[in-house]
Amino acid sequence: MATSAHKQASADRRETNRARGAARGYERVRARPIYAGRRYKINRRCIGRMMLFAPGAHPAELANFIGYCLAHNAERYGIQVHASLWMSDHHHTDVTDPDANLVPFKQQLHSVVARARNARLGRFDSVWSGDDPCDTGRSSDDESLMDLVYTLTNPVKAGLVKWSRLWPGFTTIGWRFGETRTFRRPDWFFDAAGDMPEEVSLTLVRPPIFPELDDDALYAKLMEAVRERELEIHRSMRRRGRRFMGLRKLARQRWSCVAKSVEERFTVAPKHAASSKGRVRVEIARDREWERQYAAARALLLAGKPAVFPAGTYWLRRFAGVSVAGQAP
Template sequence: MATSEQKQASAARRAKNRARGQARDYPRVRARPIYPGSRYKVNRRCAGQLMMFAPEANPTELNNLIGYCLARAAALYGVQIHASLWMSNHHHTDITDPDANFGAFKQLLHSLIARGRNAQLVRDDSVWSGARPCDTQRPADDHSLVDLVYTLTNPVKDGLVKWARLWPGFTTIGWRFGETRTFKRPDCLFDEEGDMPEELSLTLVRPPVHPELDDDALYDKLMAEVRQRELEIQRSMAAQNRRFMGLTKLARQSWNKAPKTFKKRFTVAPKHAASIRELVLAQLPRDREWEKKYAAARALLLAGKPALFPAGTYWMRRFAGVDVAPQAP
């Protein structure tokens, strides 16, 4: 239960967010631009923070389901997977979206996973939280591996396992760039006589960073940074006299339980992330300018007048057939 101080802090954040919104000189815009070739860290949490993807004693069936659905969504929409790790109640997946299919990719992936996991657990309720997912876009000029390191070391950061490679749930740690793995069609979800392939393959694609390094050298650099981060977390845990949960306790973790930690409310979900703060700050005024153009075009459309939406408009282009300006070269 939240304390009085925590409730007051939540109210203060909500008031600050409301004031920030009222300071805008244009109507609120929930849309965001989606450009071809953009990089994202996809993140989504389970409803009520339930540990729907707890690996339990035998995670083989669960990991195969996630791998198959991830391979299906990536192949259908041409999305490149750089890293993916599924924690007990959320996941982190780093991608590049060459064809601006980000929204369709997420919808299919999360839909397939939700239906498949419900079938495995013999339940029919929501799997994903209704809160807006915290998907962050990375600037094209950020050549850091920090996002992949964060993804792969998430179980270590949360005090579950001492080394990232020990995580029994679905993870791409240990996959080399260019490596392909195959997953079988889950019997729990798809009909044998349906149109889903019996097997699907997923290839781990190197991110567009450090072009001076070949695939093997980039992988070695990533693993070195992962180990450095693991050691930092271990030292921090030891200084706090904390222990890692370990595989034995993880195997007893039930899917219908939730963490008891307090979750802050009314926080601002970031749209961009980078290893250098200035890269994010440079993107914010571009977002504001795009939102102004989008709001102006939306007002014209609602007034029945010709409207040209800015480049990067996704939903209105795909589902409402509006005119969209070409993307600048």
Template sequence: MTRPRRHVADQVVALTRRTVEGRFFTRPDANINAVAAYEFARSASRSGVVVHGAVVMSNHVHIVLTDPQARRSDFMRDAMAGFTRARNNFFGRTGSLWDTNRSYCDTVLLDREVFEIQLLYVLLNPVKAGLVRRAKDWPGFKIMPSDWEKPMLVERPAAYYGDDQPEAFEFIPRRPPGYDAMTLEEVVAHFEKRLREAENEIHRQMKKQRRRFLGVKGVLATDPLSCAKEKRRRREAAPRYAAYHPALLDQAIVRERAFRSAYAQVRERWVQGKKRCVFPNGTLWLRRNAPVKCREHDPWEAGLAANYVPHSSDSATGVDALAG
């Protein structure tokens, strides 16, 4: 039995999906930008997820969102399948658009500090990769702090989609949780300041290493059927949880282990045909594909702790593994 995914309502998560062989199938162009906007809007409408940030790179996508109904698996299934169908039609190819050796990466963000680290990592992807000087210059689809709370009317792309699909969706990227004491303008300014500071540091490092940015023209000139010349370094699996404060990470790991143990025991009884099996909260596949009962949501479940007050001994934990 493979390790089950565990999705709990109201978790804040970072999701990543990579293309097959690292090919540049999602390289920026008018088609992929329109497809990404439509698929994200349609899939968010269906699943109820709340998107805070996203960047569609040339060979992978990053999304940071809140999952109120524990349905992000549905969001990723629908959006990624839509990407595949539309992009295959565009290229005249068949087969999977995404890496079939591994599924999407799913990391639950447990506190505000690690949320900021991850969101900045996502938005800075094109800059760190040496593609554009500023995150706002990336010609691909993206959702940035300046987009928060602004309704987007996303129309159905002219290519591929038939009249049986909705003509348009209203899609509203939302400000992240945990900033209730700040106005929207203050929250946006906070993230934009951190973004500029990080960009400037990358510029200093690039200059020190005598590296140059490829630039928008260079990005758009890249062959979408090609892949990076250098083989991508094999990375370890993304962590299930990430936190800046160790206490939160420890609590989440304890709950994850308890879930796996309970799930294995109940599943064994269920396979044997025994009745009155109640699966632990967070059960995903069986809850969606079989008539099983699950326990109610635990109000103390690990999630993004906006009001968590750290101890002086707390330090960053599980952060480095996020960059992937």
């Protein structure tokens, strides 16, 4: 339960965020640039932090269902998947977006997953939280590798299983780069007479990092980092006197349960992540300049004057046909 100190901290953050926005000197811009070829860590959590994707007693069915939806939409929108793991109440998926299709990819993936999961659980409410998107990017090879490690070791970090490979839900742990796995159409949701294929395949694509390493060497480097992170978590668990939940208790976890930890409210969803604050500041400065250009172009458009929006403009280009500058580097 949130204490008065937590509530006061949330109120302070809200006021700070409002003051920061008022000091920008231009109308608020909710849009964000979508560039072709960018790497992202997609993060999405369930409404109310409910365990709507708890593996339960039939984890293979859930893993096949998520794999099918992910594979189908990745192929449809040309998204390259580098790692993915679906926890009970959220998921992390690391991708490269070659054709600037991140928005429709996420919309379709999360939409079909939500509708199917509701159908399977016999519920009718929202599945996903209404929080702002949290799709962070990394600027260096080392940090991109650690992003993959974070994704794959999330069940260990949460104290659910001792080793990442034991997670019974959907995960790409153990997949080699270039490996392809096939998933069958879930007959409990999709119509056999519909247009969804009976089988779809997902190939784990090597991220564009460490070009001096071949696929096997990069996979070995990733698995070594995963192992080191797991052992680090084990040491932390022992110091705190904690135990892992284990597969038996995990199988009994109900989807209606919610996370018990206290969550900070009114935080800003990050768009960039790096160990160096200087790198983050550089990326944020680029975002602010993009927002200024976008706000200026929007003002011209509303005034009925010719306007060219900055590269990366997505919604107005797709649905309103505005002019957009050339692709940013």
